[in-house]
Amino acid sequence: MTATPDERPIRVLVAKAGLDGHDRGAKVVAAALRDAGFEVIYTGLRQTPEMIVTAALQEDVDAVGLSLHSGAHMTLFPRVLELLRAHGGDEILLTGGGIIPEADMETLRALGVGELFGPGTSLAALTNYIREEVAARRGVGSAPPDA
């Protein structure tokens, strides 16, 4: 079975950043993305931005989903984005969720972070968003046509 660049499975890293120990949401999201047919790399609790970005680059993921409840979203999201860009991961979608005020979401979007999802978001909305956004980003990527 040969997969062309566009039909290969979507790979997503799901990470829990920050020092709080609540990873239930991240696990639920990871399972939902798996059930949607994605290959989900789950790295567990208390990941630093450096660890998240190293794992994302080694795994060559299409998207990083960051879960955080520690209130540190205004430092962690920009830091992860900065490290991704510094190491050639510009086209990787950074998205995520947690308790994030709308105004902060706006600021983060302006930096280049993708949609962020608050409590009560349907898992289908998240899955569809990642699928559409990754398809768009793969479309403009530098991958040559498969011979």
Place this chain on the structure above:
Amino acid sequence: MGSADERNARVADLAEAMAGAIRGGDRRALARGLTLVENESAQGEALLATLGSGGRAHRVGITGPPGAGKSTLVSALTAAWRGAGATVGVLAVDPSSPFTGGALLGDRIRMLAHTADEHVFIRSLASRGALGGLSAGVYDAADLLDAAGFDPVLLETVGVGQGEVEICRAADTTVVVLAPGSGDIVQGMKAGLLEIADVLVINQADREGADALEAALRSAVELRDGTPPPIVTTIATRGEGVEALRALLEARAASDEVLPQRRFERARARLRAAVDRRRADGFWAQRGEILEATARAVAAGESSAADAVRALLQEESR
């Protein structure tokens, strides 16, 4: 879209550039290269052709039932090899869902200690429908890590039962990891997992039942032809016994006889499998209609399966 020649030239140029980057230690290029070979793309083939498929690294397969501690042992072995100055590549396979194709790849959780180490490269692979505990792309992925200079390359299978023995065709050395409590597995293991073990590891050796497991293993492997595999006990969470295991694996790699013979067998099996697969793809691509017609005849009881097979194969020789 250019002509096929132009496209091939472009693929070759890209492969050349990527190979150069990988040789220069560019980890992003390596990660992208792994994606290409994992997807069995033409670019991945071109990359391996340019880079060469290594042939230097000791490929160590780690297999065993779920919960035996494979990932923890891989992490502890990685630490031991790093302590000895080696650069370590890790390929960890987890199962894909046969229904959705999705996969939850969680082996990295036990390997976080190495995330910041630039001399360790870890990649998770989904099995993508392959049976036998590995994925179809793992062979090429191991070639790529080998060519990129990682030695050893550790291959961790999905949690296996008895019959999933594909790892012995991908690895130079197969380590079968068991934990106390899998003793009753050993009872039934006349075939399969125990036959492919070059080294047996009893992990979680501080748990009750370790002695009984060792006794069961000793009596089981005595039934094998030739020299029985060594049995090593470890407590991977604390690193105990891991240096002894590493030393044993190193000694095996240093032998002039063991690995060359295994590599030859590995290459032969791989070539056969690859040719079989391509021939089968080509064969069926041209026989959609006749397959349909023959299958209807068999289903309706108008033809026996054996006659139908003969008819299909006769079609091939024409």
